[in-house]
Amino acid sequence: MSVQADFQPKIVVFACENSGWLAAEHAAELGLTYPEKVELIKLPCSGKIDVLYFMKALEKTDGTMILACQQENCKFIKGNVRAAQRVKQTQNLLKEIGIEEDRVGIFYLAANMGHKFAEIVQNFYDRIRELGPNPGKVIK
Amino acid sequence: MIIAERKPIDEILEFLSRYQKVLVLGCGGCVTVCLAGGEKEVGILSSELAMARSKEGRPVELVQKTVERQCDFEYLEGIRHLVKEVDAVLSLACGIGIQTCNEAFPDKNTWPGVNTRFLGVNLNVGEWAERCQACGQCILDKTGGICPVARCSKSIFNGPCGGSQNGKCEVSPDTDCAWALIHDRLTRLGQVDSLREIMPLKDWSYSRDGGPRKLVREDLELESGK
Ligand code: SF4
Numbered sequence: 001m002s003v004q005a006d007f008q009p010k011i012v013v014f015a016c017e018n019s020g021w022l023a024a025e026h027a028a029e030l031g032l033t034y035p036e037k038v039e040l041i042k043l044p045c046s047g048k049i050d051v052l053y054f055m056k057a058l059e060k061t062d063g064t065m066i067l068a069c070q071q072e073n074c075k076f077i078k079g080n081v082r083a084a085q086r087v088k089q090t091q092n093l094l095k096e097i098g099i100e101e102d103r104v105g106i107f108y109l110a111a112n113m114g115h116k117f118a119e120i121v122q123n124f125y126d127r128i129r130e131l132g133p134n135p136g137k138v139i140k
Numbered sequence: 141m142i143i144a145e146r147k148p149i150d151e152i153l154e155f156l157s158r159y160q161k162v163l164v165l166g167c168g169g170c171v172t173v174c175l176a177g178g179e180k181e182v183g184i185l186s187s188e189l190a191m192a193r194s195k196e197g198r199p200v201e202l203v204q205k206t207v208e209r210q211c212d213f214e215y216l217e218g219i220r221h222l223v224k225e226v227d228a229v230l231s232l233a234c235g236i237g238i239q240t241c242n243e244a245f246p247d248k249n250t251w252p253g254v255n256t257r258f259l260g261v262n263l264n265v266g267e268w269a270e271r272c273q274a275c276g277q278c279i280l281d282k283t284g285g286i287c288p289v290a291r292c293s294k295s296i297f298n299g300p301c302g303g304s305q306n307g308k309c310e311v312s313p314d315t316d317c318a319w320a321l322i323h324d325r326l327t328r329l330g331q332v333d334s335l336r337e338i339m340p341l342k343d344w345s346y347s348r349d350g351g352p353r354k355l356v357r358e359d360l361e362l363e364s365g366k
Pocket residue numbers: 142167168169170171172208209210211212233234235236237238
């Protein structure tokens with residue numbers, strides 16, 4: 001798919017405060033940057049994410065993701081498993097209305113992975129840029 | 141509880157295709173518990189519908205509300221003003237709630253957002269099973285508390301039939317034979333001998349065979365009728 005030269009996707013990143021959020025802070029300490037229109041929202045655990053949060057985010061953005069602790073390493077044991085399940089549920093909803101499933105995703109990392117954080121966000125951003133604007137966006 | 145399941149999205153989009161403003165109405169009763177039509181499902185479905193319509197280039201305005209119970213007229217009175225403002229209602233309650241809305245708001249369509257499946261129990265997160273068919277004359281006293289009407293595929297009374305195999309029903313290996321369950325339960329309770337008694341023909345006039353049912357309890361009725 002061709003990339004629209006001036007398209008800057010808006011993205012909401014939900015981040016578990018035990019991994020993704022700390023990794024974002026670590027990235028900042030290292031002076032790593034990520035695209036401007038990426039909004040970070042802190043959650044007490046990735047298991048707090050809900051299909052409704054993703055859908056609300058997608059009403060006004062082009063993509064959304066959850067940053068969770070490494071698999072088998074959730075502070076609350078199953079939070080990241082539940083989060084993955086909700087990503088799948090959201091993907092199913094998007095699929096049934098003909099919106100690309102890749103607009104929602106889950107990525108795993110640890111608190112000390114600033115570089116990994118920057119890389120995940122940049123790769124996701126690039127993928128959404130490739131997909132183009134969210135055709136279902138409600139609040140433009 | 142009444143178990144329901146959201147209708148396919150294309151069906152819902154088709155119902156709503158001609159409207160610009162719709163009330164998505166949830167119910168705080170059974171459908172909240174079975175995760176088909178409570179406040180959260182109203183939110184998720186509204187998002188999905190809004191996105192689908194935006195994508196088509198025909199945006200729709202969705203008002204969201206969930207009432208305590210849609211099967212009680214008194215709870216619907218409180219949303220009359222909301223119904224007045226919209227072109228139509230999409231109800232996520234069971235068939236009873238949907239009909240109550242249509243009766244309470246006769247000048248507007250209330251469309252069904254769910255398929256009402258059965259009266260049942262929650263076995264596991266995301267798993268429900270039928271338990272009762274509201275036959276109107278309960279015989280659980282004779283069957284160890286297990287319903288042959290709802291749980292025997294043939295609703296037979298002096299079972300099992302010849303298709304019962306190793307506790308499973310011939311209709312599907314995933315279905316327990318109700319009569320095997322009844323036998324085992326009565327054995328456990330030391331009452332299996334009660335199965336020697338032949339059950340008489342069931343009087344189906346208490347069920348659907350008597351036409352739509354109505355229950356009147358004069359002892360409870362008020363003079364005003366309400
Ligand atoms: S409307 Fe249906 S789902 Fe809602 S409480 Fe009444 S019976 Fe249950």
